[in-house]
Each structure stands twice: as structure tokens, then as C-alpha cells.
Amino acid sequence: MSDTESAIAVIRAMAAAMEENRQWLTRLDSEIGDGDHGTNMHRGFQAALERLDGAEPSSAADALKAVSMALISKVGGAAGPLYGTAFLRASTTLSGKENVSAEETAEALEAALAGVKQRGKAQAGDKTMVDALEPAVAAAKEAASSGKGVAEVFRAAAEAAAEGAEATVPLAARRGRASYLGQRAAGHKDPGAASTHLLLDAAARALESS
Numbered sequence: 001m002s003d004t005e006s007a008i009a010v011i012r013a014m015a016a017a018m019e020e021n022r023q024w025l026t027r028l029d030s031e032i033g034d035g036d037h038g039t040n041m042h043r044g045f046q047a048a049l050e051r052l053d054g055a056e057p058s059s060a061a062d063a064l065k066a067v068s069m070a071l072i073s074k075v076g077g078a079a080g081p082l083y084g085t086a087f088l089r090a091s092t093t094l095s096g097k098e099n100v101s102a103e104e105t106a107e108a109l110e111a112a113l114a115g116v117k118q119r120g121k122a123q124a125g126d127k128t129m130v131d132a133l134e135p136a137v138a139a140a141k142e143a144a145s146s147g148k149g150v151a152e153v154f155r156a157a158a159e160a161a162a163e164g165a166e167a168t169v170p171l172a173a174r175r176g177r178a179s180y181l182g183q184r185a186a187g188h189k190d191p192g193a194a195s196t197h198l199l200l201d202a203a204a205r206a207l208e209s210s
């Protein structure tokens with residue numbers, strides 16, 4: 001598969017994961033937010049698929065940019081613009097690159113994290129998607145520097161994101177809607193951290209099976 005085809009396969013797998021987990025993500029968000037995260041992510045990724053079908057991306061960067069535009073324009077709420085920024089930064093990092101390496105993949109994830117943190121001002125421990133994405137980036141960089149391939153980089157990232165998402169359970173939230181609940185958010189997994197894990201896991205699975 002070309003890089004463009006791989007990126008499209010990854011995005012399709014992400015969209016499928018958002019469809020399969022729509023209700024679960026919405027349930028998590030109804031516990032500490034307003035119960036729309038699953039619907040938001042599903043709508044955003046359906047819009048991303050429509051864009052991809054309409055535009056025939058010419059590179060992985062192009063495909064990621066289409067996702068970004070769909071998420072920014074079609075998803076209200078906090079997560080749409082934040083994930084939109086993440087995909088846009090990843091796209092910019094990969095722009096002009098062919099045969100995207102494991103290192104470049106890790107760099108793209110790192111840029112995505114930087115974008116989320118810059119836009120949302122959350123730090124690790126605030127009970128947001130950053131709690132999944134930050135350890136994922138560290139694991140991705142570690143995997144890339146130890147000679148692993150792109151699929152393994154995503155697998156390492158997904159595993160770290162799963163742990164990071166789990167670690168949000170006992171936390172009180174300091175960003176986003178859940179922060180209105182103060183200590184009452186403790187005992188619930190953060191929906192955005194959960195979706196970050198699902199997206200990285202979908203990426204890993206798409207690349208492992210290609």
C-alpha cells in the first residue's frame with residue numbers, strides 16, 4: 001500500500017471505531033459531561049469519510065488535512081476543534097513526505113499533541129484527551145527510536161493511551177465541561193481520553209492488517 005492508501009485505511013478504521021463505540025463514548029460523556037462525545041466523534045468521522053470520497057487525497061498529509069477540516073467544521077463542542085487541530089498539525093508535519101517513516105509518524109503524533117495542548121491549554125493530569133495522547137507520544141517516540149515500524153509505533157502508542165485513559169478515572173477534571181463537576185468527576189473515565197485510545201488502536205489495527 002502507498003502512504004496515501006495507508007492513511008485512508010487508518011482513517012476508515014478510525015471512523016469505524018467511532019461508529020462502533022458511539023454509544024459507549026456518549027455514555028462516558030453523560031457521566032461527567034453533556035452526553036454528546038460519541039455522537040460528535042461519529043458525525044465528525046462520517047464527514048471525514050465524505051470528504052475523502054469526494055476529493056481523492058494525493059498524499060497522507062492531504063488525507064489527514066481532509067479529516068481536520070471535517071472535524072473542525074462539523075463537530076461542535078470541545079473535542080472537534082481539538083482533534084481537528086491535532087489532525088491539522090499531523091498533516092503539516094507530514095506535508096511533502098513520501099514513505100513516511102516510523103520516526104516521522106512519531107513526530108506527527110508529537111505535533112498533534114502540541115496542537116491539542118496549545119489550543120486547549122490542558123496539561124497531563126487535567127483529565128482530558130491529553131492524558132491519553134501524551135503517554136502515547138512518549139511510547140511512539142520510544143518505539144520509533146528502537147527501530148520499530150509504523151504499525152508498531154501506533155501499537156505502542158495505543159497501549160500507552162489505554163493506560164493513560166484508565167488513569168483518568170480517579171482524577172478530578174481541570175479542563176472542559178467535566179471541570180464544572182469538581183471532585184464529582186472522579187470515578188469516571190474521561191471520554192476524550194477514551195476516544196484517543198480508540199483512534200490510535202484503530203490506526204494500529206489498520207496498519208497491522210495491511
Ligand SMILES: Nc1ncnc2c1ncn2[C@@H]1O[C@H](COP(=O)(O)OP(=O)(O)O)[C@@H](O)[C@H]1O
Nearest residue numbers: 037077078079120122128129175176191192193
Ligand atoms: N481544554 C481541553 N483540552 C483538551 N481536551 C479537552 C479540553 N476540553 C475538553 N477536552 C476533551 O474533550 C472531551 C469532551 O468532548 P465533547 O463531549 O465532544 O465536547 P464538549 O465537552 O464540548 O461536550 C473531554 O472528555 C476531554 O477529553
Ligand SMILES: [Mg+2]
Nearest residue numbers: 033034036037
Ligand atoms: Mg460533551
